[in-house]
Amino acid sequence: MNVLVINAGSSSLKYQLFDMDTETVVAKGLCERIGIGGHLKHTPVAGGKPEFDEDVEMPTHAEAISNVIEKLTSERYGVISSLDEIGAVGHRVLHGGKKFSESVLIDDNVIDVIEECVPLGPLHNPANLMGIRACRLAIPSAPQVAVFDTAFHQTMPEYAYIYPVPYRYYEEYDLRRYGFHGTSHRYVSARAVELLDMPLEDTRVITCHLGNGSSIAAVKGGKCVDTTMGLTPLEGLPMGTRSGSIDPAVIKYLSDRAGISLGEVITILNKESGVLGVSGVSSDFRDIEAAAADGSARARLALDIFHYQTLKYIGSYIGVLGGADAIVFTAGLGENSPATRAAIIDRLGGIGIAIDKEKNNTRGKLAEITGEGSLSRIFVIPTNEELVIARDTIQKTK
Numbered sequence: 001m002n003v004l005v006i007n008a009g010s011s012s013l014k015y016q017l018f019d020m021d022t023e024t025v026v027a028k029g030l031c032e033r034i035g036i037g038g039h040l041k042h043t044p045v046a047g048g049k050p051e052f053d054e055d056v057e058m059p060t061h062a063e064a065i066s067n068v069i070e071k072l073t074s075e076r077y078g079v080i081s082s083l084d085e086i087g088a089v090g091h092r093v094l095h096g097g098k099k100f101s102e103s104v105l106i107d108d109n110v111i112d113v114i115e116e117c118v119p120l121g122p123l124h125n126p127a128n129l130m131g132i133r134a135c136r137l138a139i140p141s142a143p144q145v146a147v148f149d150t151a152f153h154q155t156m157p158e159y160a161y162i163y164p165v166p167y168r169y170y171e172e173y174d175l176r177r178y179g180f181h182g183t184s185h186r187y188v189s190a191r192a193v194e195l196l197d198m199p200l201e202d203t204r205v206i207t208c209h210l211g212n213g214s215s216i217a218a219v220k221g222g223k224c225v226d227t228t229m230g231l232t233p234l235e236g237l238p239m240g241t242r243s244g245s246i247d248p249a250v251i252k253y254l255s256d257r258a259g260i261s262l263g264e265v266i267t268i269l270n271k272e273s274g275v276l277g278v279s280g281v282s283s284d285f286r287d288i289e290a291a292a293a294d295g296s297a298r299a300r301l302a303l304d305i306f307h308y309q310t311l312k313y314i315g316s317y318i319g320v321l322g323g324a325d326a327i328v329f330t331a332g333l334g335e336n337s338p339a340t341r342a343a344i345i346d347r348l349g350g351i352g353i354a355i356d357k358e359k360n361n362t363r364g365k366l367a368e369i370t371g372e373g374s375l376s377r378i379f380v381i382p383t384n385e386e387l388v389i390a391r392d393t394i395q396k397t398k
């Protein structure tokens, strides 16, 4: 059976078509500039068909989906002969609030609940809903499944997710920590458990999803017990453009001093901060590593801050879990930057955790990089959120 996986943003829509008999991607692509023109890049993976990479008018997500279907089924660029060959559609949805602790088959009621979660994910949930609605219209015969970024973290204990503010705000406004990147943390922690070859209930795994957005999760017995992101993906580690955790009083202070609104400060913390804000170079870690190597002091400082904060969270999660059987690195930076992994793990030598220098010299593939005598095993595990979405979609439509 083929499963179409959709990741809809406000002006973009990524897709992958999986053949789930072999769990392989047969086509993938990206619609960009939806609503402000439109561009479609469609890449057939199987069958030797050519790539399509052109401007296409896409006033809304509905036209984006129509174009994707047209390309998937076209004689020249297609990989399937008709719409009937799409057995189900899986959607990445950012915020499931506290209503969804696992993936769910989409019906009108589920759409209403995702809509109710819009105040919690004001940028992403409306876009995710546009993708869902467009697919329901375009492929009415295919069941649709929602897979939430927040779901894996719903097992956190109350003391980890309740913010120490008046409790009524949790009761009245659902104000709490939710956590994100859950699909990635779920996938790589499950792979780590397989590699550990220990009874599941005894396993203590720390998963570091380090990319443009970054978060860490503490996973005990396969269940998430804490994570660094919060009500929104702004909390926790410094990221490409996000500040991560800072003193909340900074917001009013900056607003007063710079004469900008609170909303503008939040935008700055989301879009102009993190390693971009400190380095002044780029939000891309490759550029920052290159600038630091060229002698840029602020690029060096941005990296130092990122490594230091990551180290602090790993250290705190070793405390939370009472030790760590595995520490996992994943996502763009975690999978591809030996320098980042070494800068963090080398500082844990004092508590008996070490990386192997040679083995650490690996990029983008599954690898164990544990140093001799290390109390924790260290893994690089490429994440695959789309595959998890496709698998969940099959499971929920059985």
Ligand code: AMP
Pocket (backbone or CB within 6 Å): 210, 211, 212, 213, 240, 283, 284, 285, 286, 287, 289, 331, 332, 333, 334, 336, 337, 363
């Ligand atoms: P992601 O959000 O998971 O796609 O990760 C994107 C981030 O990973 C960007 O900041 C990239 O610069 C970083 N990244 C990807 N490849 C490398 C690499 N070879 N070395 C350092 N950083 C990398």
